[in-house]
Amino acid sequence: MASKARAQRSTSQSLKAVLGLRDLVYSGEVAAGERLSEISVGERLGLSRTPVRAALARLEQEGLLEAIPSGGYSVRTFTAADVHDAIELRGVLEGTAARLAAERGVAAAELAALKAIVAQLDTIVGALPLEVDFSAYVAANAEFHDMLAVLSGSNVIRREIERVLHLPFAGPSAFLDAQTESPEFRASLVSGQAQHRAIASAIEMREGVRAESVAREHARLARLNLDVVMKDTALLERVPGLRLVSG
Numbered sequence: 001m002a003s004k005a006r007a008q009r010s011t012s013q014s015l016k017a018v019l020g021l022r023d024l025v026y027s028g029e030v031a032a033g034e035r036l037s038e039i040s041v042g043e044r045l046g047l048s049r050t051p052v053r054a055a056l057a058r059l060e061q062e063g064l065l066e067a068i069p070s071g072g073y074s075v076r077t078f079t080a081a082d083v084h085d086a087i088e089l090r091g092v093l094e095g096t097a098a099r100l101a102a103e104r105g106v107a108a109a110e111l112a113a114l115k116a117i118v119a120q121l122d123t124i125v126g127a128l129p130l131e132v133d134f135s136a137y138v139a140a141n142a143e144f145h146d147m148l149a150v151l152s153g154s155n156v157i158r159r160e161i162e163r164v165l166h167l168p169f170a171g172p173s174a175f176l177d178a179q180t181e182s183p184e185f186r187a188s189l190v191s192g193q194a195q196h197r198a199i200a201s202a203i204e205m206r207e208g209v210r211a212e213s214v215a216r217e218h219a220r221l222a223r224l225n226l227d228v229v230m231k232d233t234a235l236l237e238r239v240p241g242l243r244l245v246s247g
Contacts, residue, residue, distance in 0.1 A: 013047060013048070013050075013051040014051045014054055014055070016045070016047065016051070017041075017045060017047050017051035017052050017054065017055035018054075018055045018058050018059070020044075020045040020047070020055075021036075021041060021045065021052070021055045021056065021059055022059060022062075022064065022166075024041075024044065024045075025059070025064050025065075025075055025241065025244070026241035027241065028241055028243055029044075030075050031075065031243070032075050032076070032077045032243065032244050033074055033075060033077070034074060034075050035068060035072050035073070035074050036056065036065065036072055036073045036074065036075070037071070037072040037073075038052045038053050038056065038072075041055070041056065056073050059073075060073060062166040062167065062168075063076065063167055063168060064076060064168060075244065076244070077244050077245070077246060078168050078169075078244055078245050078246070079245070079246050080226065080227075080230060080245060080246070082168070082245075083168060083169045083170070083226055083245060084223055084226070086164065086167035086168060086169065086170035087169075087170050087219055087220070087222045087223050087226075088219070088220075088223075089164050089167070089170070090161070090164045090165065090167075090170045090171075090172075090219050090222075091215065091216040091217075091218070091219025091220060092216065093157060093160055093161045093164055094145065094148050094149070094161060094215045094216070094218075094219060095211075095212040095213070095215040095216035095219075096152070096157060096212065097148045097149050097151065097152035097154070097157050097158075097161060097215070098148055098151075098152075098199055098202070098203060098208075098211035098212055098214070098215040099208040099209070099211050099212035099215075100151075100152040100153060100154060100157065100208075101148070101151035101152050101153065101203045101211065102202055102203045102205075102206050102207055102208040102210075102211040102212075103206065103208040104152075104153050105206060106151050106153075106203060110147075110150070110151060111203070111204055113147065114144070114147050114151065114200050114203070115200055115204075117140055117143050117144045117147060118144070118196050118197055118200050120136075120140045121137070121140050121141065121144065121193055121196055122193065122197075124136050124137045124140060125137070125189050125190060125193040128186055128189065128190065132186075132189070137173075137189070138173045141172055141173055141192075142171075142172065142173060144172075144196055145172045148161075148199070148215065149161040149162070151203065168241075168244070168245075169222075169226065169241070169242075169245070170222075171222075172219075172222065174222055174225070174226070185225070185228070188221050188224060188225060191221065192218060192221050195214050195215075195217065195218040195221075196218070198210075198214045199211055199214050199215050199218065202214060226245075229242060230242070230245070
């Protein structure tokens with residue numbers, strides 16, 4: 001029991017270190033090119049060096065940090081093309097997941113769960129042009145995309161989708177919190193929700209090619225959102241992590 005408790009504490013500390021360090025980068029609290037050491041990060045997060053060491057290595061694998069030959073890590077910068085490529089890769093993987101789900105078929109309970117998420121999103125997006133519950137949208141949107149990975153029936157695809165979601169700004173809700181008042185953002189919500197419905201329908205109808213095509217096109221909405229944000233200085237200030245992205 002004692003060893004199990006120690007393992008659970010270690011896992012909790014490791015997760016806290018990864019999430020805390022990732023937040024430091026995306027929140028803009030650490031600048032591009034700034035050197036990070038186990039000691040400095042540990043002091044900021046209130047954690048010991050062991051979980052911090054693992055977190056630094058993890059974020060290097062994710063591409064947010066790069067190792068410095070003299071020791072430690074620095075925060076990377078990215079081009080808009082880097083972010084576009086990450087989004088494109090997510091689209092390829094989620095498209096494959098949707099196609100496999102359609103071709104292999106999914107259980108009735110899983111299909112019902114997917115359709116329930118789509119219905120929830122319909123209600124949220126249906127509030128337009130009035131105030132949209134952005135937090136609820138982000139949660140339901142993430143749940144929809146998580147469900148796609150599960151419905152593929154492939155642990156390999158599911159693992160790779162999880163990996164790509166940690167690439168800089170590749171997630172399905174990236175940039176959205178900067179644009180809640182933007183007409184382009186509101187239009188993208190409507191378009192995105194139509195694609196959610198189409199993906200679910202294609203999976204239900206066992207239309208693999210259609211499911212893959214729509215899922216890949218759906219990911220490209222994030223590229224449009226990035227382009228909108230990058231052109232508007234006021235919006236850029238609402239996503240501090242975008243200071244890491246050059247034009």
